[in-house]
Amino acid sequence: MSEPTIEEKLALAREKKAKREAAVEVASQARELEILELEEEYETKFGPRGNSWELIDTVEGPVVIRLGESVLFKKFNAEVDAASTNKKPVEIAHQHNFVLPNVLHPDPDKFKAMVAKRPGMLGVLSTRLWALYNGRANENAGKA
Secondary structure (H helix, E strand, O other), X not given: OOOOOHHHHHHHHHHHHHHHHHHXXXXXXXXXXXXXXXXXXXXXXXXXXXXXXXXXXXXOXXXXXXXXXHXXXXXXXXXXXXXXXXXXXXXXXXXXXXXXHHEEEOOHHHHHHHHHHOOOHHHHHHHHHHHHHOOOOOOOOOOO
16 A cells, blocks of 8 residues: 555645534534623623623633622722732732632632633733722623
């Protein structure tokens, strides 16, 4: 049996690539459906996205956060002020303590696993939650 020709190898490589791209497209559509269903669920419960809740689409999956107890914001705000005064970044543990009680989706165990894998997510999530507490209009609302 002879070695495959370059044309045969190329055809096989293109076929494999097409299959990978098809799988990515199916996953993308499933992700979009999940986000749309979450938006519908939480808009029904809490009103328009960006007022008292927000959905953040992360690499690990969508996260839905909602305004919680004001004491969480006050405590986090004090920690941010202290970090700023000392010219240090806000500790990830403080971000975690601020965000976790306000997560509606996914469940706490899955969220903790997501954050364990990508702790930098907490910076994005705490910033978005901060904006909700400050009553800022969210220009990204409805965009996932």
